[in-house]
Amino acid sequence: MFRVAACGHDQAQHHHSVGRESNPADVLAEEEGISISGLITVQLKKLTAAKLRYREAKQEALEATSEAASRGGSTPTWTREELYDR
Numbered sequence: 001m002f003r004v005a006a007c008g009h010d011q012a013q014h015h016h017s018v019g020r021e022s023n024p025a026d027v028l029a030e031e032e033g034i035s036i037s038g039l040i041t042v043q044l045k046k047l048t049a050a051k052l053r054y055r056e057a058k059q060e061a062l063e064a065t066s067e068a069a070s071r072g073g074s075t076p077t078w079t080r081e082e083l084y085d086r
Helices: 023-030 038-067
Strands: 003-008 015-016
Touching: 023 038
Parallel strands: none
Antiparallel strands: 003 015
């Protein structure tokens, strides 16, 4: 047996069927009061924003690393074998 649940969304009223053995996405969308399409849109926006923040943070870190003052590191004049003479 199915019942039709009305879920309010910003500009429109959406209706979808909810069965006894609903898809988890249907349940989540109903809990959020939006359609499956609306739920997907929200999640894609969150994913896109997170990816953009990650890229920006990575770029800032790379720039900071390239601008960092040298700490005196240099290429070693010894080999691993010389260091761990067996």
